[in-house]
Amino acid sequence: MSLLKxxxxxxxxxxxxxxxxxxxxNGILLYVVSTVFVCYQAFKSVDPTxxxxxxxxxxxxxxxxxxxxxxxxxxxxxxLYYYTVASARAVILSxxxxxxxxxxxxxxxAYLVYSIIFQNPLGDPGLYFVVVVLGSIGFAAVFTMVSGxxxxxxxxxxxxxxxxxxxxxxxLLVLIKVSKNAMDGLDRSISxxxxxxxxxxxxxxxxxxxxxxxxxxxx
Amino acid sequence: MKNYWxxxxxxxxxxxxxxxxxxxxxxxxxxxxETIRNVYFHVPMWFTxxxxxxxxxxxxxxxxxxxxxxxxxxAVESVNVGIVFCVFGLVSGMxxxxxxxxxxxxxxxxxxxxxxxxxxxxAYLVLRNAxxxxxxxxxxxxxxxxxAFPIMIVLMxxxxxxxxxxxPGSGGNSGFGQFDLDGSMKAVLYPASLGWxxxxxxxxxxxxxxxxxxxxxxxxxx
Numbered sequence: 001m002s003l004l005k006x007x008x009x010x011x012x013x014x015x016x017x018x019x020x021x022x023x024x025x026n027g028i029l030l031y032v033v034s035t036v037f038v039c040y041q042a043f044k045s046v047d048p049t050x051x052x053x054x055x056x057x058x059x060x061x062x063x064x065x066x067x068x069x070x071x072x073x074x075x076x077x078x079x080l081y082y083y084t085v086a087s088a089r090a091v092i093l094s095x096x097x098x099x100x101x102x103x104x105x106x107x108x109x110a111y112l113v114y115s116i117i118f119q120n121p122l123g124d125p126g127l128y129f130v131v132v133v134l135g136s137i138g139f140a141a142v143f144t145m146v147s148g149x150x151x152x153x154x155x156x157x158x159x160x161x162x163x164x165x166x167x168x169x170x171x172l173l174v175l176i177k178v179s180k181n182a183m184d185g186l187d188r189s190i191s192x193x194x195x196x197x198x199x200x201x202x203x204x205x206x207x208x209x210x211x212x213x214x215x216x217x218x219x
Numbered sequence: 220m221k222n223y224w225x226x227x228x229x230x231x232x233x234x235x236x237x238x239x240x241x242x243x244x245x246x247x248x249x250x251x252x253e254t255i256r257n258v259y260f261h262v263p264m265w266f267t268x269x270x271x272x273x274x275x276x277x278x279x280x281x282x283x284x285x286x287x288x289x290x291x292x293x294a295v296e297s298v299n300v301g302i303v304f305c306v307f308g309l310v311s312g313m314x315x316x317x318x319x320x321x322x323x324x325x326x327x328x329x330x331x332x333x334x335x336x337x338x339x340x341x342a343y344l345v346l347r348n349a350x351x352x353x354x355x356x357x358x359x360x361x362x363x364x365x366x367a368f369p370i371m372i373v374l375m376x377x378x379x380x381x382x383x384x385x386x387p388g389s390g391g392n393s394g395f396g397q398f399d400l401d402g403s404m405k406a407v408l409y410p411a412s413l414g415w416x417x418x419x420x421x422x423x424x425x426x427x428x429x430x431x432x433x434x435x436x437x438x439x440x441x
Contacts, residue, residue, distance in 0.1 A: 152355065153350050153359060154349060169335050170378060201373075212362050212365060216358075
């Protein structure tokens with residue numbers, strides 16, 4: 001079976017499992033909406049810089065909680081089954097792509113609810129949306145690998161947070177900078193360098209995950 | 220003499236750099252004045268830390284490809300000693316910043332980056348404590364170490380170059396080279412860096428040998 005075929009069937013399996021139970025996805029979507037409401041009640045109105053930072057913090061915590069679960073549901077016997085039918089690269093690629101899909105849904109919802117409740121004029125909504133998409137893909141790539149590591153170490157959420165937050169900070173800093181540019185409606189050519197940096201971080205993270213996951217997987 | 224000549228060299232280089240660093244000629248500059256001598260102590264700490272982290276990631280990769288437990292011990296002891304040098308670098312930098320920039324912790328990307336990178340390596344040590352089984356601990360922490368290393372480079376060396384920074388050589392500031400017209404500072408800085416790097420490696424090998432003895436002792440008891 002080719003790698004692409006393995007990945008697509010594994011992703012389809014993930015989506016099917018999620019669709020049957022709907023527990024995780026509904027839980028995390030509700031989590032985002034409640035967090036936005038908590039922030040709204042606490043802040044009432046915010047200035048543009050805080051608006052931007054708050055949005056990324058909400059998204060950061062939501063994505064940690066969403067992706068933390070990605071290796072928990074896999075029992076050791078099911079892992080053994082994957083081991084016999086698919087390659088390690090296919091497993092990590094399918095997890096990353098599935099988490100990217102989840103994150104895209106999650107961030108689209110968060111963006112929608114957040115901008116309806118906290119009204120804030122955006123200078124360049126198109127660019128802001130591109131940054132949100134790139135950011136959610138980057139979060140998915142980083143957190144999937146770290147959740148694999150923390151799942152091997154007994155999977156407590158403290159470990160997930162301390163392992164992933166320092167790693168995600170460079171990504172977060174670039175995201176906040178570019179999205180601020182988009183908010184202020186600066187010319188798109190100014191943000192081009194940062195968007196390339198974002199793309200580079202995403203590609204590097206996925207590449208390192210592909211190299212390292214085979215070592216992580218075998219017990 | 221064959222094996223420990225570099226330890227003698229480390230001591231001689233450090234003696235030379237301390238004496239020449241405190242007594243030698245330095246260019247007279249506004250704002251920094253005589254604190255410019257701190258460059259002989261502050262900068263080598265970061266070189267040493269970086270060298271130790273490189274040793275650590277190299278041995279983590281070697282561990283993943285060979286599963287030899289000694290490589291894992293080298294990797295963890297390099298991180299332990301590297302964190303100590305990072306703390307020294309931060310403290311010497313804070314003293315210097317308090318004098319020249321008027322604040323021990325100005326909002327500078329290089330300071331924040333190195334503090335976050337330290338959090339990452341502390342997380343590596345916590346991850347090791349969370350895993351009980353020896354081989355699993357070695358393998359999983361090696362994976363995290365390799366995963367974190369490129370991020371450390373981005374945090375400490377790439378992001379500060381692109382944003383505004385108070386440090387020389389970043390954010391459009393000129394490097395230190397242009398003040399050092401006759402090369403007299405380089406004549407102290409380079410030997411000092413080499414001396415501290417050798418000292419850091421020496422400390423690491425000492426700690427590694429203690430760990431190795433403990434490890435062999437455990438096996439014998441079992």
